[in-house]
Amino acid sequence: xxxxFIQMFLVICAVMLIICTASVWAAAExxxxxxxxxxxxxxxxxxxxxxxxxxxxxxxxxIIITKAVRIGDSWSGAMKKTKPAVLKLDIxxxxxxxxxxxxxxxxxxVEKSDQLSENPVRTLTDDETSQTVISWYAxxxxxxxxxxxxxxxxxxxxxxxxxxxxxxxNWLTEQEEQTEELAEETEKQPDETEEPAEENEEQIEEEIxxxxxxxxxxxxxxxxxxxxxxxxxxxxxxxxxxPDPVIGDTAHFEAILDGYDELQxxxxxxxxxxETTWHDIPNETNxxxxxxxxxxxxxxxxRILVYVxxxxxx
Numbered sequence: 009x010x011x012x013f014i015q016m017f018l019v020i021c022a023v024m025l026i027i028c029t030a031s032v033w034a035a036a037e038x039x040x041x042x043x044x045x046x047x048x049x050x051x052x053x054x055x056x057x058x059x060x061x062x063x064x065x066x067x068x069x070x071i072i073i074t075k076a077v078r079i080g081d082s083w084s085g086a087m088k089k090t091k092p093a094v095l096k097l098d099i100x101x102x103x104x105x106x107x108x109x110x111x112x113x114x115x116x117x118v119e120k121s122d123q124l125s126e127n128p129v130r131t132l133t134d135d136e137t138s139q140t141v142i143s144w145y146a147x148x149x150x151x152x153x154x155x156x157x158x159x160x161x162x163x164x165x166x167x168x169x170x171x172x173x174x175x176x177x178n179w180l181t182e183q184e185e186q187t188e189e190l191a192e193e194t195e196k197q198p199d200e201t202e203e204p205a206e207e208n209e210e211q212i213e214e215e216i217x218x219x220x221x222x223x224x225x226x227x228x229x230x231x232x233x234x235x236x237x238x239x240x241x242x243x244x245x246x247x248x249x250x251p252d253p254v255i256g257d258t259a260h261f262e263a264i265l266d267g268y269d270e271l272q273x274x275x276x277x278x279x280x281x282x283e284t285t286w287h288d289i290p291n292e293t294n295x296x297x298x299x300x301x302x303x304x305x306x307x308x309x310x311r312i313l314v315y316v317x318x319x320x321x322x
Contacts, residue, residue, distance in 0.1 A: 066261060067283075067311035068242035072318050073152075076274055077170055079105065084167040085155070087114075092156035096121070096274070096315050097170060099146045106176040107142040109133055111166030113158050118142060121150040121313070122278060122288045132158060133166070143176075149288050150276060150315075240267035242314060255306065261297040263312045272317045280309045 074093040075083055087093045099105065109116060112135040117128040133140045157164035171179060247260045263275065277292035289297070299305065 066244040066246070066263075067309070068244060068263070068314070069311060070240070070242065070314045070316060073315050075317055076272070076315065079103075079170050079172050080175070082167065082169040084165075086163050086165040087155060088157055088160070088163055092154050095153040095155070095168070097151040097153055098274070099148050099151065101148050103146060104173040104176075105144060105146040105151075106171040106173070107153065108169045108171060108176070108179060109140040109142065109166055110138055110168075111140075111164065112138050113162050114164035114166050115156055115158055116140075116142060116168075117154045118144065119152050119154075120147070121152055121276065122286050124152070128154075133164075141176075148290070240265075242266070242312070244310075244312060253301065255301050255303060257301055259299045259301060261299065261310065261312075263295045263314075265295065265314065268314075268316075274315045276313045276315075278311050278313060279305070280311070283309050286311065 072094070073096045074085065076096045076098065077083060078098055083093075083095060085093050097105075107116070107118070112133055114133045115130040116133070117130050119125065119128050131140065131142055153168070155164070155166060155168070169179075243264045243266075245262050245264065247262075248257060249260075250257055253259070261277070265273075275293050275295065277289045277297050278286040279289060280286045299310075
């Protein structure tokens with residue numbers, strides 16, 4: 009009798025052990041992403057619509073530029089060391105870009121807007137010919153071209169034209185034709201070459217002296233800034249289609265700009281895995297952006313850049 013009782017007890021224990029093991033296995037199979045697993049801005053936390061509205065869902069950065077340009081445009085300006093010019097070049101598709109710079113005593117840097125560095129490489133203008141060409145194969149996106157003077161106390165005046173490959177070839181042909189015409193004129197009038205040269209030197213010297221005497225008030229370009237003006241404000245809101253979003257749901261970002269009605273500006277959404285290296289999001293250049301949450305992007309950081317042309321302000 010005693011042995012039979014022990015056998016029954018062991019059978020019951022074995023059955024209970026099997027049931028418990030099966031329950032644990034089934035529970036593990038049913039684990040899915042929960043709202044606390046998702047956080048498009050922070051690595052942890054809920055992404056419910058209520059909580060997201062109370063947190064900073066994306067960063068907002070305003071960059072003051074001198075002018076927004078495209079291929080085929082030209083820009084002329086003057087700047088001193090404390091007031092460089094910043095041009096924003098928008099490229100629709102990958103192509104060869106040529107910057108033809110006419111001027112002296114200036115340096116130029118070219119950087120993609122999502123690959124900015126603390127010490128970009130500077131290209132100096134050719135002061136002998138007053139012509140400098142910067143060429144590179146550009147990807148689609150935005151580039152920031154910064155121009156400043158070589159000498160702190162010397163104003164730099166330049167004219168920049170943005171050309172594609174075909175326009176640049178035409179420009180080279182025109183330059184060759186002008187050089188040939190000048191050479192022919194020089195051969196026809198060999199005795200008159202010295203006097204015009206002296207006049208040109210005097211004219212250049214006079215321009216340099218006039219430039220050095222120019223005060224800061226005559227310069228319209230401003231230093232690029234990343235701080236908001238007191239009268240302007242940017243906020244970013246995010247909404248969801250469901251109360252408890254999970255991976256696969258869509259986050260609707262919206263940038264609300266206050267005080268920008270009278271300004272000329274452009275926008276670019278970006279993302280970053282570490283808040284240090286930022287990448288442009290292709291074709292996201294409006295105030296709104298929809299993002300489908302994936303396992304890869306649920307912990308990245310988001311921000312919107314607003315480029316404001318300073319020559320639109322009073």
